[in-house]
Amino acid sequence: MFDAFSPHLLLLLAVVLFIAGCVRGFSGFGAGMIFIPVATAFILPSTAAATFLFIDSIVTLPLLVRAVRRCEWPTVIPAVLGSVIFVHLGAWLLGNTDILVLRWAIFAIVACLLLLLISGWRYHKPPAAPVSFATGGVSGVLGGISQVSAPPVVAMWLSSSKDPEVVRANLIVFFALASVGTFVAYTLNGFFTREVFTLLVIAVPVYGLAIYAGARSFRNANPQVYRKIAYALIALAALTSMPALDTLFR
Numbered sequence: 001m002f003d004a005f006s007p008h009l010l011l012l013l014a015v016v017l018f019i020a021g022c023v024r025g026f027s028g029f030g031a032g033m034i035f036i037p038v039a040t041a042f043i044l045p046s047t048a049a050a051t052f053l054f055i056d057s058i059v060t061l062p063l064l065v066r067a068v069r070r071c072e073w074p075t076v077i078p079a080v081l082g083s084v085i086f087v088h089l090g091a092w093l094l095g096n097t098d099i100l101v102l103r104w105a106i107f108a109i110v111a112c113l114l115l116l117l118i119s120g121w122r123y124h125k126p127p128a129a130p131v132s133f134a135t136g137g138v139s140g141v142l143g144g145i146s147q148v149s150a151p152p153v154v155a156m157w158l159s160s161s162k163d164p165e166v167v168r169a170n171l172i173v174f175f176a177l178a179s180v181g182t183f184v185a186y187t188l189n190g191f192f193t194r195e196v197f198t199l200l201v202i203a204v205p206v207y208g209l210a211i212y213a214g215a216r217s218f219r220n221a222n223p224q225v226y227r228k229i230a231y232a233l234i235a236l237a238a239l240t241s242m243p244a245l246d247t248l249f250r
Contacts, residue, residue, distance in 0.1 A: 005198065009042055013199070014206045017055075021207040023233065024060065025214020027226070028067075028171035029150040030233040031056060037240045043195075050191040051199045057179045059208045063215060064176050070169035072162075078129045079153055079174055082136030083143065084181035090144020091185065100243055102145050109138070110148065110238040113155040117231060127156055140178070149178075151234050164226040168218065 016038045024031035032052055039048035093102060127135070135156045143149030153174055157167045186192060218226075239245060 005195075010202055012042070013039060014202055017203055017206050018210045021059075021210025022214040022217070023229075024056070025063070025211040025216075026218045026221070027214075027230055027233060028063075028168035029154060029175065029230075030236070033148065033150070033233060033236050033240060046186075046189075046191045047193065047195050047199070050186050050193070050196045051203060053179060053182055053186060054192070054196065054200060055203045055207045057176065057183070059204060059211055060172065060176065063172050063211065067169035067172035067176075070166055071173040072126065072166060072170055074129070075127050075132045075157075076170050076173050076177075078132035079136030079139070079156075080177040082133040082138075083140035083149070083153075083174070083178040086137035086140035087144040087178075087181055087185070090141040093141070093145055104243060106142055106145065106148060107238055107242045109142070110151045110234060113151050114231065114234045114238060117155055117158055117234070126160070132156070136174070136178070140181075143178075143182070148240070150175075151238075154230060154234060158227065158230055164221070164223045168226075 016035055020031035020034040023034060035052055036045075036048055039052070135152050139149045139152040142152065150171075154171065157170050160167070221229075
């Protein structure tokens with residue numbers, strides 16, 4: 001275990017955050033799946049989550065400017081509403097249900113979504129508002145429990161025949177808007193501590209550079225490559241939420 005905020009720890013977190021930022025800039029999601037499991041092995045989960053929420057919300061704003069013109073608002077807005085509402089259910093479950101049971105349930109949900117995508121199944125019509133709301137709700141519950149909120153909405157939009165740029169734009173706008181509810185919850189719970197703002201001094205420039213590098217890489221990616229990387233990230237989410245592998249990820 002590293003000493004708190006030692007040079008070794010800061011270097012490790014910076015490297016992991018850079019990798020996570022490249023993934024986020026390229027795919028529109030996935031950074032939390034990479035950063036949170038590693039960071040929480042060395043610092044408080046609340047500190048890791050609050051730091052990541054802050055930098056991801058601020059540094060990705062340039063991505064949002066372009067994404068708002070490309071996203072499908074009729075499917076994004078209901079998903080955001082579902083997430084903002086049901087994230088509180090996830091937080092309640094976190095405080096009142098056996099964590100091991102919840103984590104196995106998350107693993108099962110994420111694994112089933114991944115298998116559905118790999119099977120080649122496609123939903124060719126735009127998701128109806130109730131479907132988007134329900135999917136966003138599941139995402140909110142999972143986020144409230146474990147920070148693994150991406151797979152449901154990723155599966156919904158990847159299962160369509162939409163261009164990867166539209167899928168990526170939907171994800172960027174969804175997470176930007178859904179994070180508002182998380183900011184409120186974290187503020188009320190006092191998670192934005194001095195330690196968080198100390199980490200931000202290093203985290204913001206590292207993550208910003210990584211987001212830029214990942215976004216530039218997306219411009220040259222073909223749809224097949226994008227989908228394969230997205231599938232790999234969902235698989236990573238499943239693995240990092242699997243209790244049987246705690247010795248590797250925590």
